[in-house]
Amino acid sequence: MRHPDEVLEQIRTRYRKNWRDWLLHAGETAFSFPLGAANAQEIARESDTVGHWIRVWRNWSGKHPAAQLRTAIRRTVIGPQEIITHLDVPTIVDLVALDENLRDHWRRATARWARLVTLPGGLVTERVRPHLPQIIDLDETDFDILIKSVVWFTENPRSGLTIRQVPILGMHTKWLARHRRLILACLNIMENPHVSSDQPDEELEQHDLDPLGLKALPVHIDVILADPADRARVGGLRHLRAPLPEIDALPICPDTVMIVENKETAYLVPDQPRTVVIHSLGNHLNVLDNITWLHPARQLYWGDLDRAGFLLLSRARARLPHLASVLMDPHTLEEHKELAVEDKTQTDRPLPNLTDTETSTLDALSTEQGGHVRLEQERLPSPFVLNRLGRTR
Template identity: 30%
Template sequence: MKLPEDVRQLLARRFQSKHRSWLAGESGENQWPLKIALGVPTEQAALRQVEGVRVWVSAWQHWHGPGALSWCERRWKTLGVQRVPDTLILNGPDEVAQWIGEGTRWKQAQSRYQTLIARWPLLARPLRKYFDVLADYGDADFRRMADMLAWIASHPNSGLYPRQLPVSGLDSKWLDGRTGLLKDLMAAIQGDAANDLDFYERCGLKAPPLLVRMRILDQGLRTWIGGMGDITAPVEDLARIHLPASHVFIVENLQTGLAMSDMPGAVVFMRLGYNVNVLAGLPWLTHAQCIYWGDLDTHGFAILHRARSYLPGLRSVLMDEDTLLRHKALWVDEKEQHAAAELTLLNETEREVYQGLKQQRWGQNVRLEQERIAWDTAWPTLQRLVGTL
């Protein structure tokens, strides 16, 4: 016997699994009307739980909501003629959504979906996965999104910076969290199933220059460029310096790079993350010994792998099993591990640690952040390394 709350839970699960296909009108020929049997008991079952049957019947007698409720009569030898709830009939997604308290969201999502596909029919399928955007965006955000799609569709190669677009309310904060959404929808509007361009390429916009931060750890090298020691600049500008550095460090944490003292012939790049590929645009790096020191986690090794595809001679430091185990008290969780099962550009020692992390050899999602390694251990190690290269 299904009580109204049981039906609500059943419909909530169905809505969760089906609402995106319902939004696109992919309900299936035989899905509606949706008939939910309420579990009329046999007489023997009713006799075993007379009070439960009374509660069940009463709950449906007092129920008011979307859909149609059908009743039936049962002629039982002992209990006599009983009128009991038999089937709940729902005629479409609107009624399901109302049943579970999602009526307002569903109505808004459906209205906005129809508005967008009327303008851009190619959005019919990709919009399904953005149900929450359609349902939950405020009116101003939704209008801004539609206006931006419209402007870019009309000016596919403007070459403007995003903030230059004549779209009301557009600012960097609004845009930062929505580039993936806009890229996907523009790819659909443009009929590009591959969708392998980044946001700026897809929208015909100019990307802000990627700023790279570099510290020069040698007084002679600082003199080479007028005494500057801490530089943040586009990589194209740094490429023109032709700095005669002998050792180049790449570190993930900003404060790690700031803590480094003077070292003959050395410079340090900080906090590049997966953008390490920009260093391929610095021709003077080919004449230096390049050293990578990242976090001891799967993403740290993935960045090393990526960097090595641009800097084949890149060496790693303090990314070994001994360093990891000696700092066990400082481990934290890596929220989400890198997806790759194998990183082919790691050397044997690095690969062993990466595999150990992936296989949870030392614990669940182990991570040692670079800056947690004691400085009186790290700095002498870096100095010794430079002395041997």
């Protein structure tokens, strides 16, 4: 015999599985839940227990008049007995009224769906369906920006603007990175095969923005000209930051190019003949494909000793197969492990192109307690760094 709490859990489960179908296709219009009623033998044998169970349900029903208790007559050795067999609920509205959270969710879902279906251009329901949970869970501000964004992109499909130029209050790079797929679904635009991760800290690239008719800001590259002869060709500048085409056009032909994850440590690299440092790329590793003077040179990579650092190394090596790492080895980690801190960040696994030494270092970042540590480049002592870099010449 099921009690009200058990049946309410069944109702919640059915709602979670079916609410999108009910919203999009007006599915079930009446609901029935069997209560596991006692049979004739159980009624006769446990009449007090069964009687208490019936009273519990009748008390519950008195507080929820829209939900009806269905009864049947059981013939028992003590005579005919009326027993409750099912809980019948006539409509979806009556169903969600049985649980405050379901009621609030359904009210928000129906209100938002009513706004979505009035958007210009028309929705393709099956395109939007997978994204409905995220859309319904948006706070009011984000949902309002979503609606305004869909309207604006429908009216301006090829604006050629940057994200910040879109005249929608609240629209910015991180917001669009987080909600881009929702906009595309509402616009009935197929996802670009080269998708971004849609995370707020990710930079959107041009292929992410093309479906929306937007233009990415020019990617600027940071370089250090460690060769005084190279600096003489550009007015003596050692540190340069310029758009990718200008960096590619520099009149240089280095023998060694070192790719360094962070700016502060890149500044440690001393002057060396025919050496250039590229630093602070973050996830913009695709630019490595388009720097002509980089590819004939010997290529080195120096990143943080953490899982993210090895992930970036693996991604860079996927573009530069001959890329060699420096200061990312077990000796560097072991000698300075007291400078490491706990690493709670979530990150993807590296590509399967790390060397055995790099893999050993990555494994050594794991702790016996199941966690991880990170040793940032900046924590390494300068004399140690300069000594090791000097051996790479």
